[in-house]
Structure formats: C-alpha cells, structure tokens
Amino acid sequence: MTTTALLLLQSLAGIAGAGLWLAAGFSAGSPAARPSRRERMTVLALAAGGTVALAAAAAMTIVLAGHGWWFAGEKVTVGLPLTLVGLVASGAGIVWWLRGGRVLLARTLMLGGAYAMIAAVLATWLVGYPPQPVATAVLAAAAALATGLTWALLGQRGRRVAAGFAGLLAVLLVGGAGWSWLSDTAAPTIAASGLHLHGASVPTGGAPAVPVTALRTPDDAPGELHAVELTAARHLVTLSSSERVEAWGFGGDGVAGPELRVTEGELVEVSLVNRDIDDGVTLHWHGYDVPNGEDGVAGVTQDAVAPGERFTYRFSADEPGTYWYHTHQAASEGVRRGLYGMLVVEPEGGVAESLDLALPVHRLGGETVIGATDGLQSFTAEEGESVRLRVVNTEQTPIRVTLAGAPFRVAAVDGRDLAGGEAVEHRSVRLGAGARADLVFTMPAEAVRFETDLSAASVVVIAPPGVETDTGEDARLPREVIEVPELDLLAYGDGARPELGPFTAEAELVLDRLPRFVGGAPGYAYAVNGAVFPHIAPIEVREGDVVKITIANRGFDMHPMHVHGHHVLVLSRDGVAATGAPLWLDTVDVRPGEVWELALVADNPGIWMDHCHDLSHAAAGMMMTLAYEGVTTAFEHDAHGNRPE
Template structure:
C-alpha cells in the first residue's frame, strides 16, 4: 500500500460513516416531523386514544387507534351530534338575534362588546339566531356553563360548522338551571374571545330574584386595560341598607382575586349553582377562575357610605348616588376556601359508586405538533393530538382525578356538565357542595371531582386559559353511540 494511503482510507471511512449517520438523523427527524403533521381536516373522533375508566370497552371505541382521522364507523342505532338538539316543536319564549362583526381589532355583537346581556327566566325556551355580518374566520356561540343539548354547544368542528361571513345559525335550548352564565365564540376562540366576542346570560329563578339590586359585572381586559362591562369601572346606585347581588364573570384567561371593602359579603353561588348556607366573609378574597362565575351578596351600609369590590385593576362601587368612592384597599392575605365554605347538603348521587374513574394528568414538554417545534402541554403524558377520549355511557357516575404538574395554573372547563369537587390534594370537601364547570387547578395541585353523565354527546374538556388549549390542553368526553359529522379544518378551528 503506498505511503499515506491507509491514513486516507481511514479518513474516507470516517467521512462515509459520518455522512451515513447524518442521513440517518435527517431521515429520523423527517419521520418525526411527518408523523406530527395533522391532516387538512379530521374528525375529533379519530384523535388520540380511548380511555374507559374501568367501565366496559365497546368494540367501536376499543379499536379507536385503528380508525384513522375519520374516527370509528357509525353503527346501527348510533346518533349524530346534529340530532341532539333543543326543542323544535314549540315557539320560543325568548327570541334574540345577535349580529357578529369585526370592527378593527375588536369583535362586536349587535355593535357592542361585551354583547347584550341576555336575561331569561328559568324554564324558558331560548332561541338565539347568530348572524355573521363580517367576521372573516367564521364564528359560533358557546353557552359557557349552560348544560345545553350537544348540538347547541357551539363548538366549531365538533357540534357544528363555524358560521361563515354572510351566514347564520340558530340555537335553541331550555334554560333549565337558574344562575349566572356567559356566551362566547368557540371558533378561533383564543383570539375572538380576547377581542370581545362574548356576553353574559342570566337565568332568573322561576320565583324571581330577591329584592334589591341584581347586577352583572363581566371582567375583561382589552389591550392590557382591565374593564368591567366594557368600562373602566361600574357604579351601582343602591340605597342605604339595600341588598345587592353582584354576578361576577371572568372572561379573561387569568384567575382573579376578588375582595370587598365596606361590608361583609356572602358567596351566594359558584358557576350558576347556589351555595348552601353561605357564611358572611370579611378580610378574605374570593378566587374567580378564568371562565368562572361567582355571585356575591352584600348589603350597603345604613350610614350612607359605599361598598367597593376590587376585581383586579378595576372595581365595582355600590352605594347612594353622590356618596364618595372609597379608596382602593389592599388585597387581604386570606382566601375563601370553597372546600370548607358553607354547610353540607345532599348531592343526589353517590360518587363512591362510580362506574368510571379517569385520570387527567397535566404536564409539559418539548415536541412537535403539526410540524412546529415548541413547548406543549401534555395530558396523561401525551401531546396533542394523542389526547384522551374519555368514553362514558349515559347514566354513568364518573370520577376524575385532575393532577397539575405543569408550569402554570389551569382553569379546567368541562362542557355540558357540572361536577362536584370531592377533594383537593387529598383533603376531602366538608362544606357546601362545591359544584363547578370551571375549576382552577393550581401548580402542583390535585383535585378529584365527580359528575353524572346525563347529557349525551361529544364534549370538550379543556383549559380555559385559551392559549393553553391552542397549545394542546384539550381532551374530549364522548358518550357511546354518539358520532359527529363535523370536522376540524376546512374553516373549523375551535381553539
């Protein structure tokens, strides 16, 4: 062998091996990138994997992973989401038209943001016609906290197609449960809700509201400026000694701490459900999760002074006209613990006799979603779209353990159902039944909740810090025998 040839051969071998290794890395990276890509359109029934929570695994969902992006085939006797509607056979008690428009960087409903306050009576058949005048991405209306039939839930690509500009869609549902709720778009929701496409729905009890002032205060941040009902503050004219019910709605993505100076308050309701025997509270804040609602009750002082309710950079002041505003008060150190607040009352079902038990473990890690690298939220160790499909049957008692080991708090919102909080970090609830549809799960916290699966359909179970949902923190609760004809993509982008 000529001098130096052995050295050149070794060098060439190293170059070949290096080139082959680089090709292998590129091929592997390409396969990972390709496998993360989402199809242009897909059924949510084809996403992820089915979990049965110890209940029976039906053949349709048992083969879930093999159905591809179209989801499982329909079986004889199955129902489409579009069949699960509100009443169609009688006139509406309340009929409203809401016209959605885009006005520069904001969205409006009937020319305003927030949209009109809808106030109806318990038991009313409500009919809302949504008209899209000029929202280019399309629009829907989701009735947040109202346990409507599935077809009326307003989730683009799951329960309906988004309403394109120039189109309309009619929602019909019975307002069965009195309470404070809100409505908002569930099409490109992280942008449209932030931009102002929302409003408040109040369902008044059949017996009417108590004497005194009954006031809505919807908190929303526009371009970094906090507002209440779209203004920089709210003044409630109330006579000395007059009772006030203040319905607080958090339409932002962040949790709020709410506190009151000038009078003790009672937490009358949470997420539209009355608190049993609420106690007066002084020197303690109330937590208002993103998407959540809290009704506070207080009486204005008989001496003619005012009550100030701090809402995080904006306030509600209640008192006689002309009375001076009290100064901004410092936040109290204590927070009302709804796990212990109020007195126990019957639930109407036995969580210990659960038919299904699920885990919803929230984490975060680096990965690729639809070919885009980034830090994404995980559910039970998996990233979107490999998220759980929690399968239940009509009538099941369901328990769910929500564990947050992520880097942020998560206001978890289950559509179509209310759940009772059983425990936090292993400590059992001992107060009034704490019934929620929007539960703020803090960092390193674990909650156990329970509910009855009594509203068939396909329901989102997602974080209502809406950018978190965009980054993959969304799962679904699906009833056996229910399918959706709608598809995400092709104009439907729910988050």
Template sequence: MVESLFLTDLVLAFLLAVTGVLLGRRAGRHQMTPGASAVLRRFLYATTAVVAARVVVAVMLLVAGGWEPAAHRFLLGLPVVALPLAWTWLRPHPIAGHVTAMGALTSFYVLYVPPGPQDMAIAVLAAITVLGMTGAASLLLGIWRSGNGRLRRMPWLSGVAVLAVAASVGALFMAAQPGPDVHASVRDWGGGAEPAPAVAAPQAAGGHHGGAAPVARPVAADPAAARTRSVDELTGPRDREPDVRFTLTAAKGVVRLASGKQVEALTFNGTSPGPELRVRHGELVEVTLINRDVAEGVTLHWHGIDVANAEDGVPGVTQNAGRPGKKHVYRFVPDRAGTYWYHTHRDANRSIERGLFGALIVEGDDTEAGFIRNVFTHQWPGEIAAFGTADVPEGVAVAPDTPVTLRLINSSKEPHRLMLGGTPYKVTALDGNPINRPGDLKPGTDLLLAAGGRYDVSFTMPAGPVTLRLDTAEAPNPVALTLSSDGKAAPAELTPGELFDRIGYGKPDVPVDSAPYQRDFQLVLDNGLGFSGGAFTWSNTINGRLWPAVPTLMVREGDKVRMVITSRGIGDHPMHLHGHRVRVLSRNGTPVTGSAWWADTINVAPGESYEITFTANNPGIWMDHCHDFDHAEAGMVMHLAYEGVTSPYHGDGH
C-alpha cells in the same frame, strides 16, 4: 412554590444535559487514552452535584404537591441517571461514564418531552434499552479502539447520540400528525374498564380556537351497539314554540372604555359585553345568531349550560361557523338557575378578547331583590384590564341595608384575583351552582376566579363604602368598583389577602354516589417540546400530547365517569368540559368537606391534582379543553365522545 420548583428543575435538567455531554466526552477520551481512573472521577463531581440538586427539588415537590406531580421524576427521570452515576462512582470506567452521560441526556429528555401516564411503561423500557445499547456500544468501541487508526478514534458515540436526538424529534413530528385511526380506549388514559371502540382521527378544519376539528366515527365493538346518531340529530326541542326569543347580531365596531380609550372590537347588537340574556329555568329559549361582517366566522357557546350537542356552538364539531351574511338558530332549555355566559367558539383566542361575549342569567323560583350587578373581569386588546368596559375606578350609589349580589364572570384567558373590602360577604354560588349554607367571609378575603368561571357573592350594604378591586390592574388607574351611599366614595386601598378556599366552604348536602365507575380516566397537564400547527414549539400538553394527537375519551350513555386531573407543569389550566356539570371530590388527596362542589370550569394550578366525577347523560361529541385560549389554540384540546355519535362537520372551509 410548586411552580418555582418546576422552573428550577427545568434549569437543573438543562445543566445536567451539559454536564452529561462533558462527562461522556471525557469518558471517550479516557477510553482512547487509558489512564488513571481518578482522571475520569474528577468529571463526575458536577454531574453528581446537579443530580443531588434535582433529588432535593423532587422531594420538595413530593412534600408540597403530593405524589402525582412528582411521580415521573421518581419513576423515571431520576433513576435513569442516578443508578448509572452510582455505578460510575463505584467503578470509574469509560463504559460506566458513557452510560451515565446517556442517562443524563435521557433524564433531560423525559422532563422536556414528558411522557403521559399511558406511555410510562414504554418510556421506562425505552430508557433501559437506550442505556443498555450505550453500554454495549461503549464496550465494543473500547475493544475496537485497542488497535491503532484515526477512524477508531472518531467520536462514534457522539454521532449515535445525535442520531438518537434526530430520531426522537422525528417521532414527535409523526406523533403530532392526524392519522386515519386514533385508537382511543379507556386503557389509553389509565382506566380499567373495557376498551371503547376506535375513533377516526380529527381532520384539519380550522375550527375551535383556530385549530382543527374532530371527526369522531366510532366503530361498533359489537353488533348490539346502539344505532349511530349524527350530532345534527341531538338538538334542542323543535316541536313547540319557544318561550323567549333573542336575536344577536355579530359585527365589527368600536367600544369606548370608561377612560375614553377606544378599542377596535367585535360586538353583539352593537355593544360589548353583549346584551344580558335573562331567562327562567325550564323555558325553551331560541337565539338567532346573525353574522353581519365578522370575517373569521361566529358561533355561540352557552358556557355552563348543558345544552343538547347540536346547540353547543363548536365549529367543526357541532356546526360550521357562521360566515358573514349567514345566520344560525339555537334552541335549548336551561335546567338550572344561575350565572352563565355566552361567547363565540370560533377563533376564540382573539374574538372573545375583542368583545364577542355576554351574560346569560337563568332565574329560579326565588325573586331577586336589591342591587344586582354583572361584573365581567376582562382583558381588552393591548392588555387593558377592566370590569366590563370600566377600565378606571367606578362609583355606584347603593343605599345602606340594601341586599347586594355581584355576579362575577371571568371572560379573560387567565385567572383573576379579586379583592373585596369593606364588608363581610358570602359566596352563594360557583359556576351557577348554589352553595349550601355559605358562611360569612371576613373583609379582605380574596377570590381567585378561573378563566371562564363565575362566583356569585352577596352581602347587605353597610353604612360605609365597599370596594371590589381587580388585581391585574396597575396604577395610576386601578380597576375598582366602589359602592357607597352617594356613589362618590373613593376606592379603598386593598392589598392581597387570604384566598377563599372552596374545599371546606358551606355545609354538606348531597352525599357522594358510592356506585362503581364505568370509566376512569387520568389526565396529566404538562409542559414540553412538541409540534403544534406544523411548528416545533414549547407548549402545554395533555398526557404528553398536543391536539390533534390527543385521543378522544370514549363513554357510553349512562356511564359514571371519574377523572383525575393533575398539573405537573407551569401555569394555571382552567379545564372546561362542555355539556356536563362535574363534581369535585378531592383536591391533592383532600376530600371536599363542605357543600357539594359542582363546577364546569376547574382551575388546575401547578402541582394540583383534582379528582372529579360526572354522569355521561348528554350524548354527543364534546370539547374538553383549557380555557386559557392561548393554551387551547396551541393544542391543549381533547374531546369526550359517546359511542354511536358521529359528526358530519369535517371543516368549515378554512
């Protein structure tokens, strides 16, 4: 519902701009040829109707999504046109008409080019200035037009409006350019702590997701600041032999799907998904990555594992991408058991889709038993949906009374709805984090799996079949996994049911730390016009900006950090912070009441607002980005950087 309200408001704002232009044109004619005020009044009806409709939509947004998604409409977008409109109705004069027309255009602008929370005060001041200057110009123009002459009757205010639009577009272009300094402070992002040091702006490097890479060089605010450390110093253990070694060779190849279709793919060790890497928590893991012939370059990112920064696999930030014929060695110690995955972070928008990903399973102290299956929900090139490589229904034999664990991993760009029927089941873990005392979910309860996210589900195999379906698949060959005693049962016909809600699931275990926060950030995810990759585009923004214009969030080691992430735009945004496990405290103002909600990827849907917290205990320069790779590639990327940490990777040659 919230997404449809956002779309409706975009259409209404466009109509408002049109009626505003017509109103301003009529006000100008009325100024040049004075007549009865009733003539101007007739042109207010359409504008008033559109403003009234936008007020209704804003109230519905307030009811459906709370204050955060609707705030900028009530604080700026509606007052900037509603107040001049009321003035025009009370006194239908050309000056009031001109101010109302400019208010309509300003209201359109702040919705299509939304300001971030850090820019709201400036935006309000700018709007007041624009309206005041419009009124003054209209007054002076009216006095001048009291005389005769063709020059006096030209559409001067229209020319001023055109210049204002050109200046706004120019300002957007300049704001999108990486400059020598981006002063990223806690205050920039709605925090109340002292400012962090300035950070050198990211320089173009073509690193993660085909974008550029950051060069974070904090300037010490005081002489007592900790010594500067390079990302290269923040490695996994190098002083002892690893407990387990793997080699992954990235290469071009062909993947044959279960339907017989062949996909021109990229593979690890000749397969996709790549080999399962199974280790134990606390072991020192060494993985050697070899790039045989992937021209784009390859890295390995250990999604959900809080590795040391140098092992994070982000080109242009923690390393250069491995070129054909090159190798790179990663070392890390996973400190938590659970379901994780690995994937390249170079040109991820295309390379993961083509196959450069695999499962990383970290075993704990408990011995797993029964039927265990990793299930990747994946979209292959050509929008071919599959469970791994199974793009047609698959049957598997599982004896009744067998414990079953399905490790669900979304390696696609978008969230997937999974339908599970035939048995009650439990969600035992989210993003590798165990859920305390999970309860039974009735058959037909659906799971919304965030892009990059994971669910572990478990049940005891019943006598009848159990079907897992992927909602993105279409007939006649919907993607389904059916477990039955002989493996020959047909998949059940499932329809979308009630969605699983994590907020109250399980029993409370770890109390929330009540200590004060040292850093408090506000992130607003939005849609708007701007420049990305040198092109003027409609894109997804963070605090009104696109990378590389999104300032870095600065922290000190040991800081307790709070973030409020709000989506007031269209589309889901699975936000993924590297190197840190976060805890969700509330959603849309409702506190988490079940088991502590730990995650590494949070799907922020339209109108949703999440309050999360984490401890800054892993020094480095970390990506924080939308895991919808289309969004990330277009600029929905920022970074979290620790004071005193620098990166030498200004680029990797592309």
C-alpha cells in the same frame, strides 16, 4: 415542600449532576501516562459533586412518587435506569483513567455515561407521562450513538467512521421528529371508540349511532319563546380615557355583547349572524348544559359561521344561574378581542336582590373593563337592600376579586348555589379563566367598592343615594384585594355531599408541557397524557355513568380545565377532601403541582370539549373530548376553516 418546588429542584439536581459528570469527562484530558494529582483531584471532585447531585435527584424522585405516580413515572421507568447505566459507565471509565490504562475507552465511557445522564434529564421534558416508548428509544439510541461518535473522534478513527456515527445520529433525530410529525397527521381521536371504558360500564354494541346534529332542542319545545339576534362584527370601543380601540363583538357599543337575561321556563332562541369576522364565529354557552348540538364548538358540533352566514341556537332556560357566552371558533383571539357576553337565567319567581349586576371582567387595549366599560362605575342601592354581583372572569388567566366596605357571602359558583356560606370580610375570591361567582351583600350606610387585582382604576362602587363614592389615594376604603387572603371555596359553606352511586368509569388527565407537533407545526405544546389535540384519547362514557376524574398538573402553568355540557363535583384537592358545601364546577383551576379528584355524572349525551380555558393553551394542544358511546360527528376540526379552541 410543594410538588412544584420538588419538580423544579429534581430537574435542577439532574441537570447539575449530568453537567458535572460531563465536565469530569472533558477535564480528564488524554494523557499518555498516569494523570497528575491536580487532574485527578479535579476530575474526582467533579464526579463526586455529580454523584451527590444525582443522588439528590433520585431522592426527590422517590418523594415525588409519594405525591403521585404522575409526577415521577418517567423519572423512575426511564430516567433512573439511564442514570444508573451512566453512573456505571462513567465510574468504570474513571477507574481505568486513574490507572492510566485504556485511556480511550476510559474517556469514552466517562463521556458516554454523561450522555446517558443527560438523556435521563431530557426524559422529563421530551418523554413525559405516561412514558412514550418511541421517544424513550430515541433518547437511549441518541446517547449510544453520541458515545460512538465520541469514541471515533477521541480515537481518531478517521472521517468515515466519525461521519458514519454523526450521520446515524442525525438520521435518528430527524426520524424521531418525523415520527412525531406523522403522529400529528394521524386520524383524530374525538369520538368514542368503545375501547377505553373502565369498571362496570361496558359497551353494549349494536346500538345505532347518533350524530351530534340529532342532539338539538326541538322546535316545538315547551316554554314561552325568548328570541334574540346577535350580530358578530368589528367595531370601535371608546374607553374612559377617550381612547378608541378596535374590538370584535356581538352587538352594542361596549366591549361585551348584549346581556341575555332570561327567565326560568322560557325557550331561548338566539340567531347568530356573522357580518365581517373573517375567521368565523360560533356561540358557546359557557357553563350552561345545553343539548350537544347547541354547544357551538366549530369542528365538533357545527361548522364555523362564516361572514354572511347565520346559525340559530335553541335551548330551554331550566338552570337558573350566572353563565356567559363566547365564540368557540379561534377563541384564543376572538374572546380576547371581545366576542363574549353575559347569560343570566333568573328564577321563575324573580331574583331576591334589589340590585342585580352582571360584571364580566376583561382586558382590552391595556385597560380593565368591568361590565360595559373601564374606569369608575357607580350604582345606588338603599341602605339595608340586598345586592348581587355576578362576576365572570373572561380573561385567560386567574383573577382575584373582593368587596371593600361590607361583609359578603359567595352565594353561587359556576352557576350553582353554595349552601350555608357565612358572610366574610377582608377575603378575596379567586376565579380561574371562565369561572363565575355570585357575591351577595346587604347595603350598609356607606359606599362599597368591588375591585379586582387587575386594576386599581377600574372599580364598581355601590352606595346609598346621596352618599359620596370616594375613590383614589384619599379614599375611605384603601385597596385591599392584593393584601387579603383567598377564600378557600372547598371549605366554604356546609351541606351533605350528594349520593351519586358507585363509580362506573375512571379517567386520569395529566397536564404537562412538551415539545410536540400541533397542526403540523413544531412547538412547545400543552399536552394531556403526553399527547395533544386531536390525538388525546377521549374520556369515554355511556349515559348514566358516574365518572371519577383525576387531574394532575405536572407543569409550571395554571390550567383552568373546562368540561362542556356538565358540572363536576369536587371531591378533593391534593388528597384533602372538600369539607364545605357541595362544590359543583364547570371550570377547575388546577395550579402547578396540584391534584384534583372530581365526580361527573354522564347525563347529557354528546361529544363534549374538555380543555384548558387559558385559550392560548387550548390552541397549543390542551384540548380533548368527553365522548359518549354511540355519538358521532361529521364535522372536522381542520375543515371549513374550523378552529375549535
């Protein structure tokens, strides 16, 4: 059984157990004499069912602990003690109730025990992992006060006593919410404090602080200048259906911004001008490890570029591969509306393929856009020529892509080559939000179709000159992306894992969904280690550290976790070691219940965002930083209109 199924079943069993015990307490009534046989049988049946359900929940908790303490921590340290207290109290109450004596105390204990069991269930959804002491105390106190209120009502102790318990309970709940709100107003934890380093890496102290603005590419950096100006503006896009939809973009008539195709060794200089995007814009070079000051994160490495303003980015093109750029200011809306484009760094000697297409996949106006437009797009390549498709998922949810009509190999993922991968057929490649894959194939005599699981109508067909590009229901090649199995990239290709040296720091990221305040507003937030941005403790490193990062997803959502300025080497997934070619990713798509182990080499000083690239999740709290000791920022995440997601 999967971890996700266990998490769901454990919660359902806990809810059922607490609910049955609560029903037993209410079914007991308040007889003056011994209860009737029918009443006894009803209450005992409910209690027995509740006990069995709670025993099942406890057993599944033990199994979950075997999958990883992240999945069971608060269930063991908070939930089980509350459940045991509840069972003891309710059990004692049933015994007294069956004997017909001390009826008030008996019913109070039965219902109070059920409240403790309910608190145990709520611990998973309110306390989270790691267990939060204040939230735990509020839950336990709420169960105790609810028990007192029940005693006052059942015993008819008068309005003043009942109102006293009700008032204390209300004060407790309001106070708990107030404490959570005050926590959200506390000072942000974005830069390194020097207090969270692990292992052999220890702070040296005394070194002068380095601001992120000092970590930029010098004006006189070597390389032939490749200068570009991008203008962020609102514009209308005409879809293949002739429908015109409003989009935001970085120039051009299509959805995506201009394709920036540069050559290894060049010095790239991009001037960003904001014409009329009211929320402001930036440029983030997704997957490209630029110096920190060029990273384009509003509120961390710069302020958002307001309408009428300009900002210039500069970096050396020294990492050939497939990348993309997008705004990192209010990106959950900006990217969705079209503030993105492709960045391709070609090797100094040129690309080996005769046809090289950059294909960002996006949805706009209900249509799937591949590259420049939606609908059918056709290209030609001579039979026997090599073709490269650079595919980018610019959406906020995973997509699956495939080629129908020719074997293909995955030549690169997230801008890094994959060695030794054999050509495959009838397989799909899953791309999490923000991820990229280069698909390479040799042109056969017949047409080849690139397709995604987002749309049957939006496809790219490549065919030799004069060959019909058949599509539709009568096409020679039926649509197959939905049917074919996924290619496991952790077992694809071959090659020895690079020797990175011993780990000098470690970090755990436990992904969850919890009620929290985000930006001063309550919500069902996306959390890391029980906290939300900007209060998630950073991964603190020193330059030269080799960091082992463990990511565990406790929730029921997929989280494509993207670290800026670095790539991570995949070590394992769910305890199974990666066996294929070394897989270096900048976006790790962590599905519900999964545990990934990664290695990161801290070789690019700065304060770097590390966040979920489902940007709605990032906006709802799932953002943190990878912070180098001694690096500071004067930019504020909530000033100058900055919204760093």
